[in-house]
Amino acid sequence: MVTAPEVFKFAAKSLTGHRLRTGLSLLGVTIGVAAVVILTALGEGARLYVVDQFASLGTNLLIVIPGHTETTGSFGVGGVPNDLTLDDAQAIARLVPAARRVAPITLANDEVAYHERRRQVAVLGTTPEYQEARQLEIASGEFLPAEEVQRGSPVVILGTKTAMELFGSTEPVGKIVRVGGWRMRVVGVLARQGVRMGMDFDEIAIIPVATAMQLFNRTSLFRILVQAHAYSDLEIAKAEVRSLLTERHEEEDITVITQDAVLSTFDDILGALTLAVGAIAAISLSVAGIGIMNVMLVSVSERTQEIGLLKALGVGRGQILAAFLTEAALISSIGGLLGLGLGWLAVRVMVRLYPALPASPPIWAVVAALAISVGVGITFGLLPARRATRLDPVVALAGRQG
Amino acid sequence: MIQLESISRTFQVGDQPVHALVDITESIAAGEHVAIMGPSGSGKSTLLNIVGCLDRPTSGSYRLNGSDVGVLEEAELTNVRRHQIGFVFQFFHLIPRLTAAENVELPMIFAGVPRAERRQRAAAALEAVGLSARTGHHPDQLSGGERQRVALARATVMQPQILLADEPTGNLDSQSGRVILDMLDQMNDDGLTLIVVTHDPKVAHRADRIVVLVDGRIERRVRGDQIGEILAMLAEENEE
Numbered sequence: 247m248v249t250a251p252e253v254f255k256f257a258a259k260s261l262t263g264h265r266l267r268t269g270l271s272l273l274g275v276t277i278g279v280a281a282v283v284i285l286t287a288l289g290e291g292a293r294l295y296v297v298d299q300f301a302s303l304g305t306n307l308l309i310v311i312p313g314h315t316e317t318t319g320s321f322g323v324g325g326v327p328n329d330l331t332l333d334d335a336q337a338i339a340r341l342v343p344a345a346r347r348v349a350p351i352t353l354a355n356d357e358v359a360y361h362e363r364r365r366q367v368a369v370l371g372t373t374p375e376y377q378e379a380r381q382l383e384i385a386s387g388e389f390l391p392a393e394e395v396q397r398g399s400p401v402v403i404l405g406t407k408t409a410m411e412l413f414g415s416t417e418p419v420g421k422i423v424r425v426g427g428w429r430m431r432v433v434g435v436l437a438r439q440g441v442r443m444g445m446d447f448d449e450i451a452i453i454p455v456a457t458a459m460q461l462f463n464r465t466s467l468f469r470i471l472v473q474a475h476a477y478s479d480l481e482i483a484k485a486e487v488r489s490l491l492t493e494r495h496e497e498e499d500i501t502v503i504t505q506d507a508v509l510s511t512f513d514d515i516l517g518a519l520t521l522a523v524g525a526i527a528a529i530s531l532s533v534a535g536i537g538i539m540n541v542m543l544v545s546v547s548e549r550t551q552e553i554g555l556l557k558a559l560g561v562g563r564g565q566i567l568a569a570f571l572t573e574a575a576l577i578s579s580i581g582g583l584l585g586l587g588l589g590w591l592a593v594r595v596m597v598r599l600y601p602a603l604p605a606s607p608p609i610w611a612v613v614a615a616l617a618i619s620v621g622v623g624i625t626f627g628l629l630p631a632r633r634a635t636r637l638d639p640v641v642a643l644a645g646r647q648g
Numbered sequence: 649m650i651q652l653e654s655i656s657r658t659f660q661v662g663d664q665p666v667h668a669l670v671d672i673t674e675s676i677a678a679g680e681h682v683a684i685m686g687p688s689g690s691g692k693s694t695l696l697n698i699v700g701c702l703d704r705p706t707s708g709s710y711r712l713n714g715s716d717v718g719v720l721e722e723a724e725l726t727n728v729r730r731h732q733i734g735f736v737f738q739f740f741h742l743i744p745r746l747t748a749a750e751n752v753e754l755p756m757i758f759a760g761v762p763r764a765e766r767r768q769r770a771a772a773a774l775e776a777v778g779l780s781a782r783t784g785h786h787p788d789q790l791s792g793g794e795r796q797r798v799a800l801a802r803a804t805v806m807q808p809q810i811l812l813a814d815e816p817t818g819n820l821d822s823q824s825g826r827v828i829l830d831m832l833d834q835m836n837d838d839g840l841t842l843i844v845v846t847h848d849p850k851v852a853h854r855a856d857r858i859v860v861l862v863d864g865r866i867e868r869r870v871r872g873d874q875i876g877e878i879l880a881m882l883a884e885e886n887e888e
Contacts, residue, residue: 252757263745555741558702560730560806561758563722639702643741 253565257572264545271541272581275619278534279585280592282527282615283607287593289520291605296512298604306346306477307379308484310338310470310491311501328495329466332395332455338472341490344483347473349376350395350455354462356426358404358451360412367408369425369451371458379473382447387419387434390454398456403434405450425451426461441602480504524611531615534581535622539630542574546630553634554642563635567628574627575620582619586612649841650676650699650810655708657694657864668694670864672708678809681833681842683855683872687882690861692845693814699843700733700812701725713809730759734803738815740795742787742802748774749783752802759806773801777831793824800831810841817851829854849875 261268312330335350352371357364376382377389389403402425409418409432418432430453439447459465474483484502492498546553556566589607596605634642657669668691676682684692697703698710701717710717712728720728742751752770761769774783777797787795796816803811813832817825833854836842844851852858855872860882870878 249760252760256757259745551741552743555743556754556758557726558700558729558735558741559755559758559802560726560728560733561755562726565758638704640697643702643737 253568253572257569257576260569260573261576267541267545268577271538271577272584274534274537275578275581275623276585276588278527278531279582279615279619280589281530282524282611283586283589284592284596285523285527286520286611287589287605287607288596288603289516289523290608290611291596291603293513293516293520294604294606295602296516306474306480307505308472308474308480308487309503309505310472310487311503312466312499314499314501328497328499330470330500331465331467332459334491334494335467335470336395337494338470338487338490342472342483342486344474344479344486345472346475347375347379347471349373349379349471349473350467351376351469351471352455352458352462352464353468354458356451356461357424358402358408358412359424360418360421363412365408365411365449367405367449367451368445369453369458369461371453371455371461373455375473376452376471379471380442382439383437385435385437386417387432389434390452391433393454396456398454398458398460400428400430400457401433401454402430403436403452404432405436405446405448406438407446407448408451409435425453428457428461430457480506520608524614527611527615528618531618532622534619535626538574538577538623539626542570542627543630545573546570546634550634550637550642551644554637554639554644557635557639558643566635567631570631571624571628574623577627578620578623579616581623582616585619586616649678649713650674651709651711652699653709653711655695655698655705655710657691657698657703658706667864669698669705672864672866674859674866676841676843678841679836679839681836681854681856681872682844683852683858684843684845684861685847685852685858685878685882686861686867688847689863691864692861695861696812696814696843696845699810700735701728702735730755731806732809734806734808734811736796736799736803736811736813736816738818740787740792740799740819742795742798744787747784747786748779748790748798748801751787751798752805754802755806769805770801773805774798776804777801778827791824792820793827796820796824796828797831800828804835804840808840810843811835813842813844815846815848816844817846817848825851849879 310330332350335348338345339348349372354369355366356369357366372390373395374390374392382389385406387403391399391401393399402423404412404418412418412423413421418435421432422429423432424430436447436450441447453461472483472487474480484504488498488500488502491500553566593605593607596603652672652674655669655672656667659666659668672695684695686692694703698705704718712732717725717728743754746754749767749770752773753766756766756769771780771783774780777800779794779797779801782790782794787798790798811832816828816832820828829851832842832844844855846852853872853875857872858870858875858878859866860868860870860878868878868881
């Protein structure tokens with residue numbers, strides 16, 4: 247009985263004997279598989295990016311936003327809600343047992359200056375609790391000092407890039423800078439944090455909330471962050487905060503969201519995006535499959551004579567089919583592997599160029615791409631061959647196809 | 649050894665039936681050298697193909713070494729083609745991407761002959777046809793005569809009992825043709841049953857006997873040296 251290695255060698259020789267044809271089929275499969283890998287990697291990268299951003303929010307967080315969606319139609323924009331005040335924040339801290347930390351926030355863009363150097367940065371007014379709630383790391387100095395919330399001393403913490411741009415190699419801690427024209431002393435510099443929740447924590451200035459509200463001339467807070475004791479307390483805390491503030495404001499003019507709900511929505515959307523993108527890639531893979539079929543059809547019709555000869559020499563129909571099957575399987579699997587390699591390489595290049603996007607092809611996509619490419623290659627490689635092996639050798643030898 | 653009884657072969661060409669062979673009855677004994685002659689369209693190639701199990705008769709029976717070939721299944725037919733019959737074609741039918749040696753090895757590969765033995769037998773077969781110096785060449789690097797010799801080596805490497813040749817010198821110059829015919833004669837002397845289809849009297853002359861086909865029927869049977877008697881008849885048929 248003919249051995250598998252022999253059939254393999256015969257098939258391999260057939261492929262190398264028609265290099266252009268083999269090369270084109272290979273190219274089709276390679277591109278198809280690479281497309282699946284790259285596109286699903288992009289989709290997955292987008293999903294992971296968003297999930298990551300949300301994860302960096304810290305766990306167990308509630309966000310209180312002035313304005314209620316039902317009355318205003320969007321978060322905190324339009325309508326005339328009551329002010330979200332520092333007193334509200336303190337009330338939450340005092341009266342909501344499920345709340346572990348409360349950090350009021352106000353936010354604006356303003357200029358930070360040191361001697362002649364100026365930077366336009368986000369200026370965030372908050373309390374010491376903010377550091378823990380947002381898991382910020384200090385590189386030198388300290389975070390905001392513990393003091394009465396209403397007091398607002400003239401101190402500032404700079405983001406690492408801002409500090410670098412204003413001070414170069416000089417130690418910023420202890421120096422006087424001007425924030426929005428006001429003189430403030432630098433008490434700390436943040437470690438590198440990167441971009442979180444759309445805010446760049448490397449180009450930032452953090453000052454006490456009371457100072458900020460005077461500086462920006464505001465009476466209402468931007469947000470109040472509430473950190474619950476445990477994940478299981480989250481829903482309770484949400485309900486308690488909402489009822490407390492509704493009572494204080496005498497109407498429900500605030501919105502309380504958990505990071506979870508937003509996160510899972512994004513996860514769903516981007517999961518669907520990845521699937522859609524994968525479907526597009528699958529189409530390109532099918533085109534590759536049709537390409538293989540085309541090439542195999544041509545190959546079989548050109549090799550009808552050879553098939554007739556093989557039959558005349560006493561090669562069995564099953565053996566001939568096995569040879570063609572091996573050819574098709576070789577093209578699909580080599581093409582598939584090349585496509586994987588090419589796709590992986592392209593993804594690595596993308597990650598290099600855009601490190602913020604954690605592009606990586608999901609396992610299911612890789613397996614599916616390989617399975618489809620091999621399956622398609624074998625199916626479309628085999629079907630034309632079956633027809634040819636049924637012919638009488640004489641017909642085949644004459645080059646006729648029945 | 650070969651017994652044909654009332655063999656007929658009809659083809660459908662468009663909607664017209666073509667009767668390539670009509671009621672052929674003939675026996676060929678082991679070791680004979682038979683030539684099949686006839687004008688074009690007489691059915692000689694068709695008859696050869698049926699004897700070689702490359703084609704099936706529409707009716708009639710073909711017994712090879714006592715067994716009825718017509719009832720054999722595909723796998724058994726494959727076996728017959730592999731071990732009992734060797735075929736040499738007018739247009740050589742070598743596989744262009746394989747070397748001479750690889751072409752000769754081809755039937756052995758699919759018969760499961762191990763590599764070392766294959767190489768050795770192929771080398772021996774090519775030596776027997778005088779091509780030891782060309783074993784690594786591809787068909788496009790060989791002359792017509794050399795290609796046919798490779799085909800001959802391939803046809804005999806499995807040591808069949810019968811060798812069928814369809815116009816073996818049809819594509820060769822007379823010098824190369826002579827070489828091939830000498831080799832065929834030699835093999836026949838060694839015991840190989842030889843059936844040659846030809847229109848060339850110089851080829852037919854070498855046979856023990858000649859069977860003449862006209863319009864699908866056996867018209868005459870003569871001895872090889874009686875070739876002269878039928879030449880006139882064949883010339884007439886060709887003019888018609």
